[in-house]
Amino acid sequence: MAAHARFEVAEVGDDGSSSGGSSPASVSGPSDSDGSSSTADEFPDARELRRRIAPPPSTSSTTGEQVSFHSTSPTSLCVLSDIDRHMRTMVVLLPAFACPAAAPRAEALARWLGGFDLGWVLEMGVDGSCRGLPRREVGRRVRVWTQAWSTMDRVFRLRHREVRNPINDAAAVQLAALGELASASAGAMLKLAAAVAALGSSPSTLLAALDVYVPVSEVYPGLARMFSWCAGAASHPVPAAANAALAALVDAARRCVRGLPASIRAHYPWRMPQGGEVHPCVGFWMGYFRCMLRNRVSLYLVLAGGRGDGDGDLAPWEGGLVVGELISCLEAVLEEKSGELAFPGLRQVFMLNNTHAIVRRAVRSDLAMFLPPGWARAREERMEGYVKSYLDASWAPVVSRLAVAVAAAAKPAAVSVLRRRRDPLAAFYAALENACSSQRCWKVPSPALRRVLRRTASEHVVPVYRRYLDEAEAPAAARAVEDVEQQLSELFEG
Structure with a gap:
């Protein structure tokens, strides 16, 4: 029961x-169509994992000391290669930012951003240029922007450390040019933040705003120190623009969170599956x-x-x-x-x-x-x-055909009335066939739930049927209890 x-x-x-349906992978990265991965099922114990990946110690042939060698992962090698490539590009482009001419700076900035696959930020306006883009493209751009901004920050910091020691006239010129490049890059990059903040209150906008908020809030304070090398640092527009972008992203994210309940009701097509x-x-x-x-x-x-x-x-x-x-x-x-x-x-x-x-x-x-x-x-x-x-909804009406008959059979005065009524066993079989034929097409994907539902349906129907066969005047052609149990075991096959 x-x-x-x-x-x-x-x-x-x-x-x-x-x-599991679709997932917001178009905006948010890895797919989550299953949504049920368990690290405990997929990975060994942490100590066992460390034992497997730890490099074996090797013995120096000259000193007899144990020396542990830590291999560099392919991902780390790729990142180091990218940073080295961008550093070489920066050295070539910095002279353009050491002169006041606008045309060389614009050309150098386009080449610099193009090396990060970010040339498109120069074409963006601050009036919400992402509005015409598909959701997947917005998500792709946010991911590229976030990754490139992190790498760009590393390149700026490494170059700054290389140039500032020792400080001399040449180094001062290099630092000023580096600050100008950082300032121009930051100003161009902020266009995406402003465009994302100007998007509507959709679920994808919230994910994009949160993704952009992290690098803007973490990277810009450090780069602000570079802006101090530029002329007019006291009133430099980039830090103020970064603060304005952060405030706009916060407002957009809050607006999206407030709109999520409405999006849940309307964002996904609510066509009901007829198999349950x-x-x-x-x-x-x-x-x-x-x-x-x-x-x-x-x-x-x-x-x-x-x-x-x-x-x-x-x-x-x-x-x-x-x-x-x-x-x-x-x-x-x-x-x-x-x-x-x-x-x-x-x-x-x-x-x-x-x-x-x-x-x-x-x-x-x-x-x-x-x-x-x-x-x-x-x-x-x-x-x-x-x-x-x-x-109660599916099987109570079915077993009610037999429950009344069993109760009536216990009262001899009511037997004649029962016989004048429709054969209760025939009514039970008809109701059972109707319920089983419908529920055989219903879908219960979980094996655990299928077992629970089949067991409870059987426990609800079979005892009443067995009692009827034992106590009522059942015909010889009545179905065996095992046949009824077999029918109930075939429910929810979809």
Whole structure:
């Protein structure tokens, strides 16, 4: 019966579902269509991992001392190669920034940014030039911009250390030219920040704003020291423009967070799956929440100011309150949309599938760190309620045909009345066939949920049927109990 339908976090993790929907990978980087990867399942113990990757010590033939050699990864070699290449380019271009002529500077800046695949920033305006770009292209540009800005900062700092020791007239000229190049680069790079901040209040805008916020807030304070080498440093426009860009990004991010509940309702096509399976929006939004928390420090700083202006604001960031509220909003929309599934029991199966998918993606990812205590257990209890409601809607009407007959057979005075009524066994078989033929096409992707639903349906139907065969005057042609059990074991094959 329903009392046996108990869910635990460990059981929830047992899911063979392949339906996760799309993910916001177009803006946020790696795909999260499954949303359920577990590092514990994929990687060995940390000590074992260190043992595997640690290079073996070698013995010096001359000193007898053990010397450990640490290999350089291909990624590190690639980064070092890029920095060396940009350093050589910088040496060639710096003379152009040591003279006041505008044309050589503009040509040198275009060549400098082109080396980072950033020539397009010179073509951007400050009036939201990203508006006409596809979402995927905006995401690609943000990723390229972020990576290039980090590399550019390293190149500036390395060149600064090389030039300033010792300080002389030639070094002073080099430092001034380096500051001018840094200033021109920063001013051009800020165009993307301004363009992202000017985008609308879409989910992709929030991810882009958080991605841009990190390098602007981390890199510009250091580069501001370079601006001090430029003439008129006291009133240099770039630091002020950086502060304005940060403020605009914060405003845009807060606006997007306030608009997320509305986006959850309208952003994804809400066509209901007729088999009751997991809606694609679950994979999309749970993956999106993970991408949002990828820049959790920036998100914290953005939301730390408390409630913004306007209706429908989310509460300030307090231990993941925003994440919990957004998941609750998703669950509320699923509950509301499930009303479109009118077949008895299908609505409960749909909510069971989707709640299971939400819990699975949350507890097996870093989202679990930002949810309140007892969050998963509350959903498990909710799933138990869905199973009970499913039994009441789907199988209570079926077994009621036999339950009345069993009760009447216990009263001799009522036997004649029972015989005058329609054969209860025939009515039971008809109702059973109707329910099984429909539910055989329903989809329950999780093997754990399929086992639970089949077991509870069997425990709800088979005992009543067996009792009827034992106590009522069942015909010889009645089906065997094993045949009924076999029918119930074929439910939810999709």
